[in-house]
Amino acid sequence: MNDYVIPEKLRVVGTTPIRPDGHDKVTGRAKFGDDFHLPGMLHGKVLRSPHAHARIKSIDTSHAAAFPGVHAVVTAADFPKIASNVIDAGESGQIDMQDVADNCIAREKVFYDGHAVAAVAADNAHIAEEAANLIQVAYELLDPVMDVRSAMADNAPVLHDNFLPGAFLAPTEKALPNASKLELAMGDVSTGFDQADVIIEREFTTETVHQGYIETHIVTAQWGANGMVTIWTTTQGQFAIRDQLALVLELPMSAITVIPLEIGGGFGGKDSIYIDPLAVVLSKQSGRPVKMVMNRAETLRATGPSSGTYIKARLGVKTDGTLVAAEFHGAYEAGAYSGGPVAPGVSTALTRYNIPNVKIEGYDVLVNKPKVKPYRAPGATPSNFAVETMIDELCRELKLDPVEFRLRNALTTGDRLVLGFPCPEIGGVEILKAVQNHAHYQSDIGGPHRGRGLAYGFWFGAGLPSSADLMVNSDGTVQLCSGSPDMSGTRITLAMQAAEALGIEPSDIFPSVGDTASVGYSFQTVASRTTFATGIAVYQAAQDILAQMAERAALIWQIATDNVLIDCGRFLNKANIQQCFTFKELAGKLDGTGGPIAARALASPEGVGFQITAHLVDLAVDTETGKVDILRYTAFQDAGKAVHPDFVEGQIQGGTVQGIGWALNEEYFYDEAGHLKNTSLLDYRMPTILDVPNIEAVILETPNPGHPYGVRGVGEVPIVPPAAAIANALYDAAGIRMNTLPMTPAKILDKLNSATH
Amino acid sequence: MREMTGGTEKVAVNGANVREVIQALESLYPNLTGLLIKNDQLGKGIAVAVDGRIVRRGLYEPLQSDSEIHFIPALGAG
Amino acid sequence: MNRQQVTATINGELKEFLCEPRQSLLEVLRDELFLTGTKEGCNDGNCGACNVILDGIVVNACCIFGVETNGGHITTIEGLSKGNELHPLQQTFLEGTGMQCGFCTPGFLIAASALLDENPEPTEKEIRHWLVGNLCRCTGYDKIVKSVQDAALILRERAL
Numbered sequence: 001m002n003d004y005v006i007p008e009k010l011r012v013v014g015t016t017p018i019r020p021d022g023h024d025k026v027t028g029r030a031k032f033g034d035d036f037h038l039p040g041m042l043h044g045k046v047l048r049s050p051h052a053h054a055r056i057k058s059i060d061t062s063h064a065a066a067f068p069g070v071h072a073v074v075t076a077a078d079f080p081k082i083a084s085n086v087i088d089a090g091e092s093g094q095i096d097m098q099d100v101a102d103n104c105i106a107r108e109k110v111f112y113d114g115h116a117v118a119a120v121a122a123d124n125a126h127i128a129e130e131a132a133n134l135i136q137v138a139y140e141l142l143d144p145v146m147d148v149r150s151a152m153a154d155n156a157p158v159l160h161d162n163f164l165p166g167a168f169l170a171p172t173e174k175a176l177p178n179a180s181k182l183e184l185a186m187g188d189v190s191t192g193f194d195q196a197d198v199i200i201e202r203e204f205t206t207e208t209v210h211q212g213y214i215e216t217h218i219v220t221a222q223w224g225a226n227g228m229v230t231i232w233t234t235t236q237g238q239f240a241i242r243d244q245l246a247l248v249l250e251l252p253m254s255a256i257t258v259i260p261l262e263i264g265g266g267f268g269g270k271d272s273i274y275i276d277p278l279a280v281v282l283s284k285q286s287g288r289p290v291k292m293v294m295n296r297a298e299t300l301r302a303t304g305p306s307s308g309t310y311i312k313a314r315l316g317v318k319t320d321g322t323l324v325a326a327e328f329h330g331a332y333e334a335g336a337y338s339g340g341p342v343a344p345g346v347s348t349a350l351t352r353y354n355i356p357n358v359k360i361e362g363y364d365v366l367v368n369k370p371k372v373k374p375y376r377a378p379g380a381t382p383s384n385f386a387v388e389t390m391i392d393e394l395c396r397e398l399k400l401d402p403v404e405f406r407l408r409n410a411l412t413t414g415d416r417l418v419l420g421f422p423c424p425e426i427g428g429v430e431i432l433k434a435v436q437n438h439a440h441y442q443s444d445i446g447g448p449h450r451g452r453g454l455a456y457g458f459w460f461g462a463g464l465p466s467s468a469d470l471m472v473n474s475d476g477t478v479q480l481c482s483g484s485p486d487m488s489g490t491r492i493t494l495a496m497q498a499a500e501a502l503g504i505e506p507s508d509i510f511p512s513v514g515d516t517a518s519v520g521y522s523f524q525t526v527a528s529r530t531t532f533a534t535g536i537a538v539y540q541a542a543q544d545i546l547a548q549m550a551e552r553a554a555l556i557w558q559i560a561t562d563n564v565l566i567d568c569g570r571f572l573n574k575a576n577i578q579q580c581f582t583f584k585e586l587a588g589k590l591d592g593t594g595g596p597i598a599a600r601a602l603a604s605p606e607g608v609g610f611q612i613t614a615h616l617v618d619l620a621v622d623t624e625t626g627k628v629d630i631l632r633y634t635a636f637q638d639a640g641k642a643v644h645p646d647f648v649e650g651q652i653q654g655g656t657v658q659g660i661g662w663a664l665n666e667e668y669f670y671d672e673a674g675h676l677k678n679t680s681l682l683d684y685r686m687p688t689i690l691d692v693p694n695i696e697a698v699i700l701e702t703p704n705p706g707h708p709y710g711v712r713g714v715g716e717v718p719i720v721p722p723a724a725a726i727a728n729a730l731y732d733a734a735g736i737r738m739n740t741l742p743m744t745p746a747k748i749l750d751k752l753n754s755a756t757h
Numbered sequence: 758m759r760e761m762t763g764g765t766e767k768v769a770v771n772g773a774n775v776r777e778v779i780q781a782l783e784s785l786y787p788n789l790t791g792l793l794i795k796n797d798q799l800g801k802g803i804a805v806a807v808d809g810r811i812v813r814r815g816l817y818e819p820l821q822s823d824s825e826i827h828f829i830p831a832l833g834a835g
Numbered sequence: 836m837n838r839q840q841v842t843a844t845i846n847g848e849l850k851e852f853l854c855e856p857r858q859s860l861l862e863v864l865r866d867e868l869f870l871t872g873t874k875e876g877c878n879d880g881n882c883g884a885c886n887v888i889l890d891g892i893v894v895n896a897c898c899i900f901g902v903e904t905n906g907g908h909i910t911t912i913e914g915l916s917k918g919n920e921l922h923p924l925q926q927t928f929l930e931g932t933g934m935q936c937g938f939c940t941p942g943f944l945i946a947a948s949a950l951l952d953e954n955p956e957p958t959e960k961e962i963r964h965w966l967v968g969n970l971c972r973c974t975g976y977d978k979i980v981k982s983v984q985d986a987a988l989i990l991r992e993r994a995l
Contacts, residue, residue: 018929025937026925028872028912032938035871124866126836126857212972214876214884215938264874264938265972296877420827421806463811488935488973606810646932646978653975654935681881681970689976690967706810 003607003705012500013709016646019492020511032262033218033234034293042071044282044292045128046275047118047135048302049110052144052368052674053157056108059118060136067131069123071286076107078281080250096164099337101248103371104277111159111336112370113675114301121282121290144368144674148310148331151178151365159366163338182343182362186418192325192357196316198397202390206382206741207667208308208333211375212686215264216299221279222289229280231258236266236485237524242516244273249280259515260485268374269304271524297679304373305668307333307340309382315390321398321405323355331363332379335371340364344460345379349387351417352428352458352612353409358418368674374526376655377459377716381662381723385741388455388724392731402454407432427638427702428612434700435614440634450620451733457613457720461713462527463605467520468537470498470545471598474591476584478502480511483522484534489647493531494538496643497709501542503569504583520602528611528713531643537603539708544599549586552593607706611717613637615725621733623752626745628664634696640704640712648714652697655718661687663723667742775805776816778826793828804829843904846914854901861885863901864911872912872941883969886942887911893949912941915948923989924948933982935973943969947983955991
């Protein structure tokens with residue numbers, strides 16, 4: 001067992017030092033994906049399918065190749081045809097590399113509006129774009145299918161004749177021509193429902209949304225004269241990019257070096273390749289480095305959004321509020337290729353409650369939209385919307401307080417998850433009690449057309465492999481290099497953990513992010529894992545450093561290493577504590593006692609802590625326009641141990657606002673032919689600073705014994721409950737039950753008007 | 758040894774590690790090995806929880822008597 | 836396409852450059868002058884990541900042509916600090932964690948600096964109204980507002 005004994009008092013963890021990479025970010029010096037230039041660099045642009053579903057009959061690139069300023073043109077013919085090959089990836093657990101390759105450049109069929117068909121490298125992006133438009137592609141149009149229920153219906157257009165089922169324990173034959181199926185169960189639902197005093201069954205639909213990172217996708221690739229490839233890119237996982245490229249291009253992994261630049265947002269959407277293989281092959285053919293930028297329209301049209309869904313759920317409860325049975329049926333869009341978030345989506349639907357009888361059915365459904373990618377707790381937001389609004393309905397019917405109801409049914413440490421195993425340490429009950437005791441919960445709502453809503457949310461955590469290197473400099477400062485790209489401040493949270501472990505100050509530690517050639521393998525910065533798992537690698541490397549330094553002290557004092565006491569950055573002779581070195585002093589003596597010291601740790605931690613949260617929102621609805629104003633928002637979340645509380649607050653606030661956008665405005669609009677109509681940020685409407693109030697983040701700490709300081713991941717669960725909380729507040733304000741997302745003013749007005757008639 | 762299959766049933770089998778448990782289950786569930794083991798490794802997309810912790814050594818993970826094992830979908834995130 | 840000669844004062848320095856008529860100011864700043872602090876988020880005026888100050892007004896550089904700036908005065912994020920001395924906004928964004936990934940930050944800093952130049956004591960509502968053209972996807976805006984309020988306080992105290 002790996003349980004750590006968490007120190008009572010922590011010196012650095014829990015404080016708020018300034019991040020060392022911050023200075024470059026406020027001065028514009030930080031290098032993001034498009035800020036990188038190489039001499040002689042060409043610019044690449046992609047020709048994309050204007051059709052949602054079609055067979056490619058022919059491609060004529062001759063006019064593009066002849067255009068002045070063009071150096072190379074590629075189509076799928078320039079890439080190896082690889083066999084179906086399933087690997088671990090950042091998203092639903094596994095992806096078929098043949099699908100990934102075909103998604104990067106279409107081989108025989110195009111599956112969505114925007115699917116890449118060819119690419120051009122030229123002297124500048126304008127020339128590349130003009131030339132790309134000269135490529136002639138003959139298509140045989142096929143009928144598209146644009147939502148899960150249509151895709152699952154009889155006689156639906158079929159996307160793939162064969163596909164591997166998505167990432168779950170399931171029979172290998174697919175359930176339907178466009179869908180594979182997942183089932184989970186506990187107890188016996190028919191007995192369970194027989195015991196219920198009240199049963200409700202409801203249906204929900206939610207639309208496709210995008211992660212909306214402000215920086216799009218950018219790659220610069222250089223094919224070296226010796227066949228070694230270097231990539232500079234904005235990514236959540238440099239090793240994932242490398243490994244996927246190696247498979248798609250049939251190169252050895254060691255031939256590819258991926259150097260992660262700063263990343264301007266990812267949220268799960270930047271964990272795999274898109275234009276990377278195109279840039280590499282363009283570079284190979286032209287003999288020059290090639291930069292490729294996906295603009296905003298391309299990013300919306302052709303990079304993985306998160307699933308639209310259809311959900312049907314049934315809950316059975318006794319009059320005292322005990323949940324006795326639950327049935328959950330969820331169909332989640334996979335997009336153009338199989339492997340969407342159905343598994344985590346259905347697994348988290350009910351996981352935060354103890355329900356003895358559960359039946360869950362999930363479908364991973366192919367539709368003519370871009371292949372979906374993870375978006376911060378993938379799959380969980382729609383399922384939470386369904387379940388938490390039904391619970392709100394049950395509370396009202398049974399006249400039970402919403403917090404008391406959840407307390408009665410709350411999953412606690414040791415209770416069985418629907419996946420079967422017992423829940424590790426979790427502070428769900430503490431969170432619910434914090435809600436009850438908070439001024440927001442106790443305050444008067446005020447005004448007409450105002451309402452208050454509560455929702456309770458859960459998300460898993462992850463360990464997975466991480467590496468960290470620590471190198472001690474002779475002046476006592478320390479270099480820390482990890483394999484985890486820094487999306488939002490993990491350099492400082494890792495440096496803080498190193499400082500805590502070594503007994504020095506964070507300002508004495510210089511943290512950096514390594515490339516694939518200079519640091520050990522690390523899984524992507526996803527799944528709320530970095531501060532937790534890479535933190536453990538840092539901690540372990542620090543223990544190694546301390547042990548090595550203790551040996552040096554022992555050498556100097558001519559004592560056994562066991563007699564060296566390490567106490568918060570000092571090394572003492574147990575037998576004579578007058579003999580003492582500070583970390584700095586001992587660092588200065590390393591060269592004379594055997595040479596410099598460094599340590600590396602690769603950790604795959606098992607003691608993962610899960611995420612749990614409750615959101616409370618007050619809103620006002622304008623009954624003439626349907627517009628919702630969020631008046632007050634409080635998010636309660638268990639952080640295990642907040643390493644840097646300001647950053648934890650930031651994760652809570654950021655995820656919450658994304659959830660508010662998902663709840664009220666964001667959706668992909670497709671026309672009947674399957675064209676994406678809102679390809680700009682004007683019409684793909686994300687929350688602005690005027691759309692949201694201050695978000696109060698209340699951080700609770702039930703330490704996770706799987707981490708030396710009690711850390712559990714915090715980044716994802718904030719996006720899970722806002723939609724349900726807002727829907728519940730809307731019912732409180734105006735008596736309408738929303739069962740679709742987003743809850744736009746038009747839809748709210750519709751409900752208000754039909755309610756009065 | 759005790760084990761839950763897909764969260765629906767509880768079965769008791771003998772085995773010193775996860776591979777031996779799967780082999781022991783084969784007689785009860787003939788399709789299980791093909792489902793769980795691919796290329797002599799635990800199939801991608803499948804994770805194993807032993808006594809509540811998702812373990813990393815796959816088929817080689819040693820077990821105690823009274824270990825509780827669950828095969829679960831490998832869940833990903835963003 | 837023929838390139839035209841343009842002369843503009845950028846961050847206090849007179850600069851001469853060549854650009855094609857079809858190139859936006861954003862493209863010119865980033866690809867011709869290598870001032871990459873100004874970012875592209877959407878290229879159609881909807882995210883504010885490319886905010887610069889042109890002749891005293893906050894503009895989206897993606898919506899201005901490079902040739903239009905002939906004779907003009909431009910301030911980019913690179914010109915916000917004075918040498919190594921950070922503008923109070925830069926300091927408060929650092930201390931108040933007003934950024935996570937940092938990509939939208941240059942745009943916010945430019946826009947907010949223009950706000951504080953015009954209105955040294957903005958209310959929260961005025962801050963939110965002024966910055967409505969700047970999108971952030973990471974922070975939820977909370978700490979951005981607080982950082983602007985803190986910077987306004989510092990500037991007012993200095994003025995006393």
